[in-house]
Amino acid sequence: MLLGTVAAVAAGAQTGRQSGPMSLAYATRAQITHRLDSLVQVDQQGLGKPKDKKARAAEIARLRSRLTDGDFQTGDRFLVDFGAPGQRPDTVIVLDSVKIAMVNWPATSLHGVLRSELQGAVEKYVAAFVREPRIRVYPLTRLQFVGGFGRPGVYAVDPTRPLSDALMVAGGTQNSSKPDKVTIHRGDDEIMSQKSVEQAIAEGATVQDLGLESGDQIEVPRPRQVNSFGRGRLQTILFSVSIVTAVLAFVRASYAGQ
Template sequence: MRSAIAFAALLLAARSLGGQVPALGLGATRIGLDERAQRLEEVALSPNQSAAAKTAAAQEAAVIRRRLAEGDFKVGDRILLLVEGEPSLSDTFTVGLGSTLILPAVGDVSLVGVLRSELQDYLARRLGQNLRDAVVRARAYVRLSIDGAVARPGFYGVPADALLSDALMAAGGPTPEAQLGKLRIERAGRPIWEGRALQQAIAAGKTIDDAGLIAGDQYVLPRRGRTTPGDVLRFGGFLLTIPVTIYPLTRIF
């Protein structure tokens, strides 16, 4: 039960702060990013700034310019697409090589240079070239692996604006034997978030996007020793009381 109580505390803290989204995070617009890059470039050229400040500004500006050029979508990201009157286009599609979507009756749709904030309008315009009066809704997901002491390990497509804790709950949440203090997030087999830093990020209400997660990143929740049937029943009842957002339709396999 200690793991249940600890996780509840993290969830409550995350819920209280979850609405705070960085200005240049998930919902960043092209105008906002461009304005930010321009200000940074001015700092980088200013004679009144230190060499360190100018270097940092130039590096951040370059990152933003690259984002504007390449867009937000990577191979493995998933997009939920709903097109009224078009069942074959109302499905979840995976971003492939070259940041391309392959859509039935439409063909290849490049997402190079497309920001998440632009996705729905962009796809509506693109599909409008093939479909008359198309009504399009789109939402982007990030493919994550949730492994270890969770109820339903597997790969999940999670909204990029979901809390880090919500991503864990998409897999049914931690089991009674979970060692929450040892939760980590890996990329290519190497930890990118772990220990106190990860616990603080969850408690602070950081989202998938805030944490910089990308398609293919893996949650790993180690197991502790054996548990009793009573532990399982108490833990199951406890999970029913947690007010979280579950994403039951986004499991990939």
């Protein structure tokens, strides 16, 4: 069993992909460091095909950047619940220079903070102004919805909700589009195929389960539309057909009356 697990991890390191269903989007610093060390070790051995080496190098760079710069970017959002009865959680927006500010308190930086460290970082920030704060922090994932969605655009979604709920935030797929053709992209790479997305929706997988990150793009083909020239030709043809039909009906009626 142990040998099989080690082999699976090594295979994942060679290809630059995760060996399990969870990515490292919400992993701890120790888990990311362990993954990085595994990738670097395999990379030093020069294992894998050129495509695998390229993917591995990209992941190594991405993980090193996360450990240094953190996970948050300008425009990211999260909710802070102070636990007051009847009070809705506050929405906090990450400002320029990756800083946040709450109430009228001085701003603090989230530079170097991972998603898994956000709760502790915000607690420390609030504790400087509130004695023994009891808060809960809920990170949101900023996703871009493009193509045949009812309301395409960028939305901050709850990562603990199913992917199907995230699709509905963007208005769902239009009736004339193809809901079974949804794909998910990160930069120039397709990270989830149509089949993978369809399976994830069927299983009720959450945004967090799938390891989606802020900036990922969810795409569905736009409904096929007839251009104005084609629509004009179609209308002309239908009009001509209606005239011919009317003439034939008139002729038949004339013969019938004789």
